[in-house]
Amino acid sequence: GLRLCGDAEVAGETLELTPLRKAVGLCGAAWWRDKVRIVDGFETEFVFTCTRPADALGADGLAFVLHADPRGASALGGAGLQLGFAGLANCLAVMFVTNPSYAGPVPRAAAGAADEDDGLEDETPAELCVLEGARE
Numbered sequence: 001g002l003r004l005c006g007d008a009e010v011a012g013e014t015l016e017l018t019p020l021r022k023a024v025g026l027c028g029a030a031w032w033r034d035k036v037r038i039v040d041g042f043e044t045e046f047v048f049t050c051t052r053p054a055d056a057l058g059a060d061g062l063a064f065v066l067h068a069d070p071r072g073a074s075a076l077g078g079a080g081l082q083l084g085f086a087g088l089a090n091c092l093a094v095m096f097v098t099n100p101s102y103a104g105p106v107p108r109a110a111a112g113a114a115d116e117d118d119g120l121e122d123e124t125p126a127e128l129c130v131l132e133g134a135r136e
Contacts, residue, residue, distance in 0.1 A: 003073035005029040006084070017084065018059050027079035029065075031072075038066065048096070061098040067091035 004010070008017045008028030018026035036042060048062060063083040068090035069075040077087040085093045 001033055002030045003033045005031065005074060005076045017062060018079075020059075025079055027076060027082075027084050029076050029084045031075070033073050035072075059099060061096045063093040063095045065091055065093045 002015070004015075006028040007019065007022060007026040008015065008030050009019055010016070011019065015030055017028040017030065019028075044064075046064070060081045061083055063085050065085045065088070067075060067085070067088045069088045075088050077083070077085040081097070083093070083095055083097075085091055
């Protein structure tokens with residue numbers, strides 16, 4: 001099952017990493033409790049939904065993270081554009097930056113292997129991301 005860290009919580013059948021009703025500037029994570037052997041590859045699926053809060057900007061995004069941080073399922077990185085994984089030891093993250101909390105593009109160091117000539121167009125960001133159907 002999942003171990004929730006920081007501000008993450010389950011509301012009904014929805015995992016909310018940074019529940020807007022709590023405050024702004026939050027950071028949350030949901031980790032699989034047991035280590036998973038990935039040396040021979042692995043598969044996973046998840047669905048996330050981005051919706052616009054009525055009176056707020058919402059989260060910066062989310063990240064799918066693999067890590068071997070010594071804190072295990074208690075590990076939690078930084079808030080904001082750090083997407084809950086910055087500061088974790090031995091990690092790999094796929095970032096979904098939906099609404100950067102500052103004016104400007106995502107820093108190239110945070111975007112990973114971005115390429116100016118990658119042919120991708122900037123799109124209007126969504127304001128809040130939650131994972132649906134996740135249970136603790």
